[in-house]
Amino acid sequence: MAADQPLDTTIGVVTPENIAFEYQLAGPFRRLPAFVIDVFVVIGINIGLGFLLGLIAFLLTTTVTAILEVLGVGLFIAATLFVAWFYGTLMEAHFNGRTVGKWICGLRVIEIDGRAVTPRSALLRNLVRVADFFPIAFTSVGMEFGALVWLVPLGMLGLPTGMVGLITMMMTRRLQRLGDLAAGTMVVVDERKWQLPVAKVDDPRVPALASFIPADYRVTRRMSRTLATYVERRAFLTPGRRTEVARALADPLGELFEFRKDIDPDLLLYALYYQTFLKDSSAPLPDVGNLSNYSPLARDAHRLNQSPPAVNPPPAVNSPAVPQAVGSPAVVEPAAIPSSRPASSQAGSASSVWESTGKPNTMSQPPTGPSMNREDQP
Template sequence: MQVSHPGGEAREDVFGTTPLVTGDAVVLDLRPAGFATRAAALALDVVLQLFLLAAVAVAVTWIGTGLDPAATAAFSTAAVVLIIVGYPTAFETISRGRSLGKLAMGLRVVGTDGSPVRFRQALARALAGFLEIWLTTGVIALFTSMVNRDGRRVGDFVAGTMVVEERTGGSRQEFIPMPPYLAAWAASAELSRLSPETAASARQYVLRYGELAEHTRHEMGVRLADAVAAQISPPPPPGTAPPHFLAAVLAERRRRHEEAAWRDGATGRRATG
């Protein structure tokens, strides 16, 4: 089928709020974490790190009297670096984006395109966190998280990451509107061969359209539009943007299902009436 790049208008007038797809281009039902949840997760991590720092201080005081002062200082510095930088880096890398605080609050760090966080990203977040959380007592992190729509702090911008919620309150049934200029075409389209799996993938793409990175949005849209077009007929008008095409198919499919359900209900009522 012929497709055109969706552009900014489609993002604003058809769908969208916030991101995500995995590195394998699988759309996820994840939402940027709320400020309060992120703050709670950070507080848990900071409390744990402070406890570890206190334990190191006690250990240094206990064993430091018999050691060379330079060795004691080196040990203390290494321990502090490992706790403040190494702890979040190791946990977020090994657990694919979770620290203990985030795990407790149902949060995860991901790339801005939804990909799993990498070591260099976790390290960049931790190094930036030393400045914006520890050296400034969290003032910089607090300010940037509050002013950014997705709650990203400086470390997230440096690393190209964001914190998302993994636990949701159940599946949402968002309404996908019919693009008006495609209503007549959709009403005459044959949709019976469209598989539930393809429709589900298209629905997730449409609902998360505004959350996707620019290159992912276009590439995935073209791929899904081609998959859907292969299962329906006739093709949409030339030049139709993938998100509009998919929205039209899904909206018409829902309308027909609702109409069929109403007819079945009416038939059942007449049979029992």
């Protein structure tokens, strides 16, 4: 079973309702900034406490003698100690598994079975943190600052290397440090916004090609997963790369469907994706417009090749008659039409319609296929 698990930072949990879902785990480099922020928050709290108690002591010194000043310092000592022991615990217990740093960095502590963290676990994981930062280099660093030492959280003096925590994180499946192991907790990424990606197909050749895919072809579960992954990623690939990636799957598929050899592999996978996910089975056949004459099937190509040579003149380089070949350029992207083929005959250019030109600029503006709601499309 474990071997089947993807090598990934997601972890599945099963809720009491028997719903299985996945969390994304947070690794050390997401957690370190959160911790640093927390250290500064603790320092801030301590400064605030000192200021407040100092102010009270100052205001009262003139009236109620010096006992109150001692009271102020004593209170400060006890209060900082309280903060040092219980800051993380109280925060995590009260704010549903988040400290200030975790809130800013979008992290959350949960129990490994997916429930919210209990106060008990929160206490444990926060106290064992000292061991996670072990070994501490230069223990005496910071000691010379005297009273300022008070502002720093316990166990954070010197230079904590954090080796113990890092090594345990590397060795556990849930990226747990020692404290997490003892408390049975894990830290997950708690993303606030995550837009739903919806793939759209704008290329008119796709439905056309899809209509040639045999109706009795059943897409398996793994195949559909692969197709969706490919189409969602293809916007980020260059045309050359797309062909390279898609070929592995498109070649055997093309053979199976008895398609021509020169069909663009990217287009074939895209069409199969369309067929699988987007096509309405009850809907009428898509209006493929002028493309209806072009068959991608290998036997049709064969038939066309058998046709008289008069209909199929030899190729001429730099033929200017591209637009006529496909009728309306509004339907098909002009760039997708190879210009190296003669356009005088529809039959002659039939094959080329399905081809990728291979020009790097051809798909430089991908037809917003899988719109991932990202602004940084290439």
